[in-house]
Amino acid sequence: MLSTKMITPKTQGRGKSYIYAIDNNRDPVVMYLKSLGSINSQSTILKALFSFSKWYLGKPKISPQEIKWSTVEYSDIVDYQRHLSIGRKLQPATVNLYINAVKGVLNKAMKISKVEPINKVTRETYDEIGEIKNAKGKRLTKARAVSAEDQHSLFNIIDNSTVGVRDKTILYLFLKCGLRLNELCDLQYPRDVDVINKVLTPIGKGDKEREIPLGTEAFACLIKWIREVRGEYKGYFVCRVWRSGELKENEPLSHSGVRYILQKCIKIALVQTFSPHDLRRTFGTDLLRKGVDIFLVQELLGHSNPATTKRYDMRNMVDKRKAIETI
Incomplete structure (x- = not known):
């Protein structure tokens, strides 16, 4: 066992305080989760890591701490990316999230000096895996603004x-x-x-x-x-x-x-x-529909990038529907 406290599927949703209670600065999984900025981020990444541990070890509900990270290779990540894209048919953005979660742990496994030998990842291996490109493509959003x-x-x-x-x-x-x-x-x-x-x-x-x-x-x-x-x-x-x-x-x-x-x-x-997030999108869409400057909408929504705010703009679909109704 790699830690006195193992992360289990029940850890998801228990919050940052539980992750921080795991005192193990030699565990790359724990250290990566601790580096994340919010409870929601931890929960999302934890879900991604459990997905990888299930696929890599071939066992359901097994902690990513059970993985011997030193054994993870370039070909494993390529195969996993293909499994997510083709096997599970996940959206490109979700595939990239899952792959980057694994890369995050591998990064800690390379950088932490006191990491367990069975988890130590070499710079060469990490750089090779780092060259794997993100999945490309775009899917239509299922999000909407409430009329x-x-x-x-x-x-x-x-x-x-x-x-x-x-x-x-x-x-x-x-x-x-x-x-x-x-x-x-x-x-x-x-x-x-x-x-x-x-x-x-x-x-x-x-x-x-x-x-x-x-x-x-x-x-x-x-x-x-x-x-x-x-x-x-x-x-x-x-x-x-x-x-x-x-x-x-x-x-x-x-x-x-x-x-x-x-x-x-x-x-x-x-x-x-x-x-719930559709209601937040509605707030952004309603402001943009009334001609409010996108940078002000960005500030009100708390986005760090206006490109994120642009994705909250649901006016195009409304305009398309109106156009169709004219013929």
């Missing part, structure tokens, strides 16, 4: 109960503030919610804080949530609610909990299904 009609239907089916006010607050934080799912779940009051200046300051990817001014409708909804339901206590801004309507103070919503709430709203409103 104004669907948004109207969603808000119409929500009542003024405790759960209803909470659910409407969630929709406004996505649609009118452009929060990421993890930003919404981690939002703290009053630290991140300034009701005096009407500004949100979520902490996003890379531990970067940004300012999002609150529009009139969003501010009114958040004030209703605070004054009529939530209260002024310090802690998670959006919390869980008992079936009786009683708040579970300082018990944050989980990612799956938010998805459940949205699916419930979708089912009742009879609208086309969407993901």
Whole structure:
């Protein structure tokens, strides 16, 4: 066994604190995961590494720590890339993510001076593997922006109960503030919610804080949530609610909990299904549709590159549909 604590499939989703609790500076898998900037990144890369360990060792649910990384060769990575592209038919971007996850561990296995001998990767091997090119190609995105009609239907089916006010607050934080799912779940009051200046300051990817001014409708909804339901206590801004309507103070919503709430709203409103991130895309698309400069939209979304913001622009499909309707 390579570590006193082994990473298992259950580690996924348990957060950065669990990874950091594994005290082993000789394990390239642990050291690579620790180098990542966020819990979400760790979870994504961990999934990719379990995929590789299952393929490489031929056993399901086996930890990537069980791999003798010194035995991984150029031909293995080429075969694995082909398996992902042809065998599993994954999108090129996903293939590249999985391959780069393996390269990340190999990099640590080369650089860490105290690495176990069975994990030590030579510079020659790493450079050879590093020359493997990314998979090329592009697939049409399945992402979408939620139409104004669907948004109207969603808000119409929500009542003024405790759960209803909470659910409407969630929709406004996505649609009118452009929060990421993890930003919404981690939002703290009053630290991140300034009701005096009407500004949100979520902490996003890379531990970067940004300012999002609150529009009139969003501010009114958040004030209703605070004054009529939530209260002024310090802690998670959006919390869980008992079936009786009683708040579970300082018990944050989980990612799956938010998805459940949205699916419930979708089912009742009879609208086309969407993901939490589609609501964030809708925020970006609506701003661009109103002529807001893309660099300002980039800042509001917390993107480090305007090219990422451009991918949030769903206006082309709307325009295509309108064009087709004319013939």
